Amino acid sequence: MPVFDKCTKTQIDQLTSAFNALIDRPALTQFDNLRESIRDRWNTRKFVCGAGTGECSGLDGAQNSERILICTFDTRRLAAVLLHELVHDCGGSELDSEAIEYTCYVGNGSQPPNGDDWYKFCKHTKEFEGNKHIRVAKFVIWNSTTGDVWVRNNNGGKPEKGTLIIDKSRFFIVPSSQKCS
Numbered sequence: 001m002p003v004f005d006k007c008t009k010t011q012i013d014q015l016t017s018a019f020n021a022l023i024d025r026p027a028l029t030q031f032d033n034l035r036e037s038i039r040d041r042w043n044t045r046k047f048v049c050g051a052g053t054g055e056c057s058g059l060d061g062a063q064n065s066e067r068i069l070i071c072t073f074d075t076r077r078l079a080a081v082l083l084h085e086l087v088h089d090c091g092g093s094e095l096d097s098e099a100i101e102y103t104c105y106v107g108n109g110s111q112p113p114n115g116d117d118w119y120k121f122c123k124h125t126k127e128f129e130g131n132k133h134i135r136v137a138k139f140v141i142w143n144s145t146t147g148d149v150w151v152r153n154n155n156g157g158k159p160e161k162g163t164l165i166i167d168k169s170r171f172f173i174v175p176s177s178q179k180c181s
């Protein structure tokens, strides 16, 4: 069972409902073992509840090796935020978390990338087959100039494009001033 810190009974119930919803999103099953990893993390991690101030200042959530911090309990946003932080906890980069949050919750609580996300998308990923505009993350591959995102498959460790999960979304086209290089 998860450990909760600084959470009210209502917040624990909200988090539990959010987890039960996110783990059943059909889009999650497209990623090898990710659903199982997320369930395992949920069951073994410490979740800290906060709001607006202190380490929650300016954040919806955060994750580090100690715990997962949840800063919003807006019911329209909570499941998307919890999924985002759990993907980080499974080793996902910002690109992985944003793309999986978007795929599972577009129109239903996800927020598109913004701010320093672009910097992290480029810097915390590797180029794909010598093309620096196509970036390889842990669970996804992203074309930074078209907005396409694919599931990352692994052929003997070599990344390959799998199912197309985000089709030319303007939200996933890197601003020209921040091109990956």
Ligand SMILES: [Zn+2]
Binding pocket: 084, 088, 094, 097
């Ligand atoms: Zn993140």
